[in-house]
Amino acid sequence: MTKHAAFPSQDVVTAVAAPAPAGPHFSTFAPQLKGAAALDCKKHARLHVDPAATGVAVGGSWLETMKSSSPRSTTADGENGDWMVRAHPRPGLAEHRAVLFSIFFSARGEIDRWIRGSRPAGLPHLQEKHPSALAQFKEALGAAKGMKAVVFLDYDGTLSPIVADPDRAFMSDEMRDAVRRVAEQFPTAIVSGRSKDKVFEFVKLTELYYAGSHGMDIEGPAKQSNHVQANAEAVRYQAGSEFLPVIEEVYHTLTARMEPIAGAMVENNKYCLSVHFRNVQEEEWELVNEEVRSVLKEYTDLKLTHGRMVLEIRPSIKWDKGKALEFLLSSLGYAGRDDVFPIYIGDDRTDEDAFKVLRGMGQGIGILVSKFPKETAASYSLRDPAEVMEFLDKLAKSKQGDGGAATMAI
Numbered sequence: 001m002t003k004h005a006a007f008p009s010q011d012v013v014t015a016v017a018a019p020a021p022a023g024p025h026f027s028t029f030a031p032q033l034k035g036a037a038a039l040d041c042k043k044h045a046r047l048h049v050d051p052a053a054t055g056v057a058v059g060g061s062w063l064e065t066m067k068s069s070s071p072r073s074t075t076a077d078g079e080n081g082d083w084m085v086r087a088h089p090r091p092g093l094a095e096h097r098a099v100l101f102s103i104f105f106s107a108r109g110e111i112d113r114w115i116r117g118s119r120p121a122g123l124p125h126l127q128e129k130h131p132s133a134l135a136q137f138k139e140a141l142g143a144a145k146g147m148k149a150v151v152f153l154d155y156d157g158t159l160s161p162i163v164a165d166p167d168r169a170f171m172s173d174e175m176r177d178a179v180r181r182v183a184e185q186f187p188t189a190i191v192s193g194r195s196k197d198k199v200f201e202f203v204k205l206t207e208l209y210y211a212g213s214h215g216m217d218i219e220g221p222a223k224q225s226n227h228v229q230a231n232a233e234a235v236r237y238q239a240g241s242e243f244l245p246v247i248e249e250v251y252h253t254l255t256a257r258m259e260p261i262a263g264a265m266v267e268n269n270k271y272c273l274s275v276h277f278r279n280v281q282e283e284e285w286e287l288v289n290e291e292v293r294s295v296l297k298e299y300t301d302l303k304l305t306h307g308r309m310v311l312e313i314r315p316s317i318k319w320d321k322g323k324a325l326e327f328l329l330s331s332l333g334y335a336g337r338d339d340v341f342p343i344y345i346g347d348d349r350t351d352e353d354a355f356k357v358l359r360g361m362g363q364g365i366g367i368l369v370s371k372f373p374k375e376t377a378a379s380y381s382l383r384d385p386a387e388v389m390e391f392l393d394k395l396a397k398s399k400q401g402d403g404g405a406a407t408m409a410i
């Protein structure tokens with residue numbers, strides 16, 4: 001195996017190069033190639049790589065995966081524009097291959113459905129439409145009428161635009177007001193890869209639940225609200241606290257290893273770490289990967305996933321944003337009830353765990369924030385944080401009755 005093969009070489013292919021049409025966003029999705037490439041067993045034994053979270057592996061190289069994971073830069077005003085265009089100014093072999101895969105499999109899906117009148121086996125949700133949750137607001141929330149809504153919001157790329165400096169990913173006051181208005185109507189949680197305290201510093205709303213470190217550190221709400229009784233204790237849960245010392249240790253080691261690489265940065269998210277390479281020269285991405293892997297070789301109970309221009313290191317425990325969603329629903333007394341309608345909005349691969357939980361429940365909706373087609377378990381889409389804000393504004397106006405019933409009136 002070459003030194004590029006740090007990630008499973010091609011577990012999933014994503015249509016990275018097909019631009020989203022205006023209006024309803026996603027029409028067809030690229031396929032999941034089950035078993036197309038097995039993990040290198042030796043390496044897998046040493047370092048857990050979560051295929052579900054690694055996502056875009058076009059063409060088999062982790063480097064290509066990294067290249068297609070997110071925009072590198074932002075526009076002057078800090079808002080991420082059409083990052084599809086910036087991420088792929090000149091399509092290379094991998095991008096062409098992705099387009100061909102996309103065309104081939106979408107054609108295959110159409111033919112298959114035409115012949116059999118059904119969705120191709122093994123390709124769940126990939127051929128479905130993922131319309132705009134704004135354009136189809138009534139359809140999206142029609143099933144929620146009379147049900148109790150609960151709102152889950154990712155932070156980076158959902159409430160705040162993607163920016164070059166992770167410490168400056170501020171949300172606007174308008175967005176904060178929109179979230180506040182939603183939280184007045186429905187129980188609302190922020191579910192983020194950031195540490196709970198860090199994401200709270202950005203959001204600053206005490207009436208919310210916070211699930212930081214990819215859901216491993218949950219707390220809230222600090223302030224009484226329509227949905228929390230005066231005498232109710234705040235929810236608190238930590239998954240994987242036994243890993244805190246090891247995470248701290250790896251943080252220091254990685255910080256030292258990244259020091260000579262211009263632009264590399266390690267963010268301590270308490271229960272997990274983020275190694276950012278957005279500001280690293282592309283020629284040095286491989287070095288970032290090698291350094292991270294060489295450190296993690298010593299830590300068999302940590303796993304490596306990746307997000308938008310970031311490598312993420314977390315404990316190998318079965319806890320993720322989906323588990324956090326289930327935990328919070330249960331804390332609200334909503335577990336197993338069929339009159340509950342969770343709404344989860346997120347832009348990242350880690351949000352897919354929550355989208356999958358909603359699919360499994362058969363209740364609520366997952367909304368992917370993205371300007372271009374991606375393989376996703378979400379059912380609807382929004383293009384960017386500006387659209388998220390518009391959606392939240394509409395959502396806040398859709399409550400029926402009062403007294404904490406928080407049912408929808410679509």
Ligand SMILES: O=P(O)(O)OC[C@H]1O[C@H](O[C@H]2O[C@H](CO)[C@@H](O)[C@H](O)[C@H]2O)[C@H](O)[C@@H](O)[C@@H]1O
Pocket residue numbers: 154155156157161162163164165166167169191192193194267269274276278307308309310312348350
């Ligand atoms: O779950 P999230 O709230 O979406 O957090 C995921 C990661 O978000 C942050 O990184 C991303 O946003 C940065 C600021 O826009 C950007 O510079 C970076 O390239 C993105 O990956 C955060 O810094 C990470 O720790 C989170 O894991």
